[in-house]
Amino acid sequence: MTGARMRADMAAQPAVLAALAARRSEVRTDLAGDRPAGIVIVARGSSDYAAIFGRYLLEAATGLPVALAAPSLQTLYGVEPRVAGWLAIGISQSGRTPEIVTMLERFGAAGARTVAVTNDVASPLADVAGACVGLDAGVEGAVPATKTFTAQLAAMALIAEALGPVPFGDSDWERLPGIVEEVLADGEPAERAAARLAGGTPAPGAPDLVCIARGYLLCVALEAALKLREAAGVRAEGWSAADFRHGPMTVARGDLPLLAISAAGPAKADVGELTATLRRSGTLVQRLSDEPDAELPYPAGLAEPLSAIPATVRAQQLALALALRRGADPDEPPGLSKVTPTE
Amino acid sequence: MTGARMRADMAAQPAVLAALAARRSEVRTDLAGDRPAGIVIVARGSSDYAAIFGRYLLEAATGLPVALAAPSLQTLYGVEPRVAGWLAIGISQSGRTPEIVTMLERFGAAGARTVAVTNDVASPLADVAGACVGLDAGVEGAVPATKTFTAQLAAMALIAEALGPVPFGDSDWERLPGIVEEVLADGEPAERAAARLAGGTPAPGAPDLVCIARGYLLCVALEAALKLREAAGVRAEGWSAADFRHGPMTVARGDLPLLAISAAGPAKADVGELTATLRRSGTLVQRLSDEPDAELPYPAGLAEPLSAIPATVRAQQLALALALRRGADPDEPPGLSKVTPTE
Numbered sequence: 001m002t003g004a005r006m007r008a009d010m011a012a013q014p015a016v017l018a019a020l021a022a023r024r025s026e027v028r029t030d031l032a033g034d035r036p037a038g039i040v041i042v043a044r045g046s047s048d049y050a051a052i053f054g055r056y057l058l059e060a061a062t063g064l065p066v067a068l069a070a071p072s073l074q075t076l077y078g079v080e081p082r083v084a085g086w087l088a089i090g091i092s093q094s095g096r097t098p099e100i101v102t103m104l105e106r107f108g109a110a111g112a113r114t115v116a117v118t119n120d121v122a123s124p125l126a127d128v129a130g131a132c133v134g135l136d137a138g139v140e141g142a143v144p145a146t147k148t149f150t151a152q153l154a155a156m157a158l159i160a161e162a163l164g165p166v167p168f169g170d171s172d173w174e175r176l177p178g179i180v181e182e183v184l185a186d187g188e189p190a191e192r193a194a195a196r197l198a199g200g201t202p203a204p205g206a207p208d209l210v211c212i213a214r215g216y217l218l219c220v221a222l223e224a225a226l227k228l229r230e231a232a233g234v235r236a237e238g239w240s241a242a243d244f245r246h247g248p249m250t251v252a253r254g255d256l257p258l259l260a261i262s263a264a265g266p267a268k269a270d271v272g273e274l275t276a277t278l279r280r281s282g283t284l285v286q287r288l289s290d291e292p293d294a295e296l297p298y299p300a301g302l303a304e305p306l307s308a309i310p311a312t313v314r315a316q317q318l319a320l321a322l323a324l325r326r327g328a329d330p331d332e333p334p335g336l337s338k339v340t341p342t343e
Numbered sequence: 344m345t346g347a348r349m350r351a352d353m354a355a356q357p358a359v360l361a362a363l364a365a366r367r368s369e370v371r372t373d374l375a376g377d378r379p380a381g382i383v384i385v386a387r388g389s390s391d392y393a394a395i396f397g398r399y400l401l402e403a404a405t406g407l408p409v410a411l412a413a414p415s416l417q418t419l420y421g422v423e424p425r426v427a428g429w430l431a432i433g434i435s436q437s438g439r440t441p442e443i444v445t446m447l448e449r450f451g452a453a454g455a456r457t458v459a460v461t462n463d464v465a466s467p468l469a470d471v472a473g474a475c476v477g478l479d480a481g482v483e484g485a486v487p488a489t490k491t492f493t494a495q496l497a498a499m500a501l502i503a504e505a506l507g508p509v510p511f512g513d514s515d516w517e518r519l520p521g522i523v524e525e526v527l528a529d530g531e532p533a534e535r536a537a538a539r540l541a542g543g544t545p546a547p548g549a550p551d552l553v554c555i556a557r558g559y560l561l562c563v564a565l566e567a568a569l570k571l572r573e574a575a576g577v578r579a580e581g582w583s584a585a586d587f588r589h590g591p592m593t594v595a596r597g598d599l600p601l602l603a604i605s606a607a608g609p610a611k612a613d614v615g616e617l618t619a620t621l622r623r624s625g626t627l628v629q630r631l632s633d634e635p636d637a638e639l640p641y642p643a644g645l646a647e648p649l650s651a652i653p654a655t656v657r658a659q660q661l662a663l664a665l666a667l668r669r670g671a672d673p674d675e676p677p678g679l680s681k682v683t684p685t686e
Contacts, residue, residue: 040408059422065426065429243387266419
């Protein structure tokens with residue numbers, strides 16, 4: 001129960017990200033071609049959150065609304081996709097989730113250009129795809145995905161960059177591995193945040209933690225909640241700040257601890273405003289942000305979209321710290337396996 | 344605290360649905376034209392679940408992957424949409440959610456055909472749209488949307504039918520109002536289910552109820568959870584059966600009551616299999632389905648997609664029954680209003 005494998009996976013992130021950043025022109029060449037007629041992404045689980053990140057970036061790069069595929073339409077209902085001239089991207093760490101492979105294959109057969117984003121370039125997913133962005137992250141030792149998830153985020157950023165203008169560039173890619181290194185080198189904030197959360201007594205029926213963000217960092221809120229559930233057995237939920245106002249906030253009434261995730265950028269004011277409102281009603285708010293006085297800070301200076309990566313790493317540290325405090329085994333959580341087959 | 348307004352809204356549903364069904368050829372005429380290059384839907388809150396329902400149906404009807412718009416890309420990040428030849432559908436009960444109006448207007452300016460689905464045909468949303476499917480549901484007296492939500496589902500079904508082949512037809516539309524009437528006339532199952540749920544003691548940190556479904560009925564699980572939160576203050580979560588296996592099931596461990604929602608059709612086996620697994624581990628499962636022995640039954644005989652409507656009505660009854668048991672005011676829940684502005 002030391003979390004040694006999860007810790008080792010996390011420690012590999014700076015090198016994995018540096019290697020991906022070094023492949024920018026290679027990805028650009030692999031994806032060169034006509035502007036797609038539409039874009040669809042296929043993913044499940046953690047990879048789904050990388051898809052959500054990619055969707056924002058791809059929409060920014062191309063102006064095309066990006067669809068996140070509903071696998072059941074094809075696997076259960078047998079709908080024939082009409083996607084000639086589209087770009088279809090399949091994301092799967094293992095490259096072996098059967099429905100993701102099936103979907104990407106069908107999109108390809110229907111005339112879409114297909115790209116696999118996977119850690120196994122010899123997997124069935126890479127096999128059926130026209131192009132492959134390999135994550136090259138090495139074997140992941142713990143069941144909860146850490147280095148493969150941040151590598152997926154980087155891969156989606158590379159793909160977006162290959163398709164059109166994006167709000168980040170050379171200097172961000174150069175700084176990224178070092179910033180992640182800095183986050184990893186300083187585990188204190190995560191320990192303190194875990195202690196604060198472990199000390200609270202949530203009201204009956206309230207979740208242990210609600211993670212909110214918006215825009216490019218929405219994926220971090222979702223992934224943070226997933227990681228806290230998987231690794232630490234914490235009942236965490238991830239929400240968009242906008243959707244949170246439309247629903248769960250009404251059941252909040254001051255009794256749910258909040259993790260407010262943000263970076264300098266257009267979404268920050270909205271998260272800040274929601275946070276202030278909830279603080280006034282007595283909510284314990286911890287900020288995971290590039291503000292130096294945040295409870296879970298990470299170094300400032302990256303463009304907002306790529307900030308999702310160091311922010312995710314801070315959330316991984318929090319999940320690991322909480323797991324160890326709770327005596328949970330983050331490396332092999334009960335009931336979870338690395339590949340979940342779904343028809 | 345009698346829920347009189349919510350009850351009256353719910354009682355209007357058969358007539359509202361019959362009126363919409365009578366407008367099938369009108370909608371078909373309004374939407375006649377070239378096959379769109381792509382489809383994007385804009386919605387928030389409850390309407391978002393109507394969008395998810397519409398997305399499945401529109402993908403089935405056209406084969407096109409359907410994008411659910413991320414408003415922040417345009418409202419926060421100023422991305423210019425490239426949607427010439429696309430179909431953009433904006434869903435808003437009031438027609439006054441500012442970001443939905445803005446988004447639909449921008450999609451129209453960028454060359455998309457635009458359709459408003461709203462209860463107010465004189466609203467800003469109807470105003471900016473090229474075509475409008477009015478719900479004609481009358482003023483909704485309670486804050487939680489009931490008749491406007493099922494009317495949105497019916498409207499999305501009408502739009503899908505106008506665009507291509509769908510897995511339902513004349514006889515389903517004819518039977519729909521009567522089946523909803525039957526559900527409304529028999530409140531006993533919802534009372535019994537509410538009593539069962541009120542009797543249980545969820546484990547600390549566990550939600551009061553998890554609602555699961557898949558495929559066309561996924562929207563019912565999401566809406567049921569939202570309605571239970573809004574009307575009754577119940578901590579409910581809605582999940583796709585497929586995603587549930589990838590995450591929260593690992594935190595379940597037998598202590599979370601489940602509402603399993605299904606209809607005869609391709610998604611049923613998957614929900615049934617998940618339900619059986621959870622029952623074996625001690626979970627209190629209640630089925631909301633067209634099986635006669637279900638705890639929350641509704642009449643069989645409708646095609647799977649349109650079953651989403653009577654299934655939603657059963658969930659509304661459960662929310663109302665639980666609200667009254669808990670002494671909550673379903674008509675005016677604290678902290679909620681009918682229009683939530685979001686930038």
